[in-house]
Amino acid sequence: MKTFTMPGTDILAPNVVLGLMRIADKTDEDVRELVRTARDAGIDFVDHADIYGGELHACERRFADAMALSPSQRDEITIQTKAGIVTDGPYYDFSYEHIVTSVEGSLAALRTDRIDILLLHRPDALVEPEEVARAFDELESSGKVRAFGVSNHTPRQIDLLRRYVRQPIVANQLQLSITHAPIIAQGVAANMHAEQQSATLDGGGIVDYCRLNDITIQAWSPFQAGFFTGVFLGSPDYPELNAVIDRLADQYDVPAIAIATAWITRHPAQMQVVLGTTSPERVVGAAQGSELRLTRAEWYELFRAAGHLVP
Secondary structure (H helix, E strand, C coil): CCEEECCCCCCEEECEEEECCCCCCCCHHHHHHHHHHHHHCCCCEEECCCCCCCCCCHHHHHHHHHHCCCHHHHHCCEEEEEECEECCCCEECCCHHHHHHHHHHHHHHHCCCCEEEEEEECCCCCCCHHHHHHHHHHHHHCCCEEEEEEECCCHHHHHHHHHHCCCCEEEEEEECCCCCCHHHHHHHCCCCCCCHHHCCCCCCCHHHHHHHCCCEEEEECCCECCCCCCECCCCCCCHHHHHHHHHHHHHHCCCHHHHHHHHHHCCCCCCEEEECCCCHHHHHHHHCCCCCCCCHHHHHHHHHHCCCCCC
16 A cells, blocks of 8 residues: 655654545444554555445444544544535535534544544635634644644635644545546646536646645545546446556455555555445455555556546
8 A cells, every 4th residue: 555644743644544434334343353454455545434324423433333433543543534514405615613613523423632634625615714814823822733734725715724823734635536536637628628527616736735735635426427426337328438547456465446446546746545345355455545656657548538628
């Protein structure tokens, strides 16, 4: 498993992360097997959110109940969670009160004394960055949160926070897969006339922005064709792409899911792939893409086969 020290932190992180948004209805043994399999593959970084599981803090609580981590075991795992979405509505809330209350709830549910990384979950149009700064300062000074980041934020939204927030923004969790890649495709097709792919919104260039500002991109839904529209792996809707994936999988002697992972980890932005599966077998397969370095020609062949414009 390829690892790196996340900029702005002392956290040694793998480039594949275990997302736990779907474990609410899993048994203790199911959860333990999933985490154990991930750990054996070198994945010691788990991703949560306060809203995962259909009930506030449900998946965080399910994880803690199943794992019953000792203090030394807790020290071996990086725990990331998110705050900011209110399911009653839904709406978004980056107020001081909501952020602090959410973290307190996550700490109790996870049975831990600190969150390693806290992400703000989807932008709040009514954000008052001074409130965010006050929450971050209190959570850091009390030792309850070690590092802070965002999810689904644009360059300008991050700039607004950074004007007030004292701590570095260390991560931005963004949707990215071979088939859902506007954050990369925009740059490749820049200045192409009448091409939707070339559209630049809100300053654009979020990948380059994150690279310039030492913000780790965490790719969520790495195997989804679109916004929760189903996976592209093996889908009859993507015959050309799957033909290329299958050929490369045979060539590298890995499962197809490893090629989909490797397409993201090949990017020099040093991204993390956030897995959403609860299948131990798929976790093992995806982990095999961690250190698989596709050639530039192979990376672009996958990109083109997914329907992206390469002028």
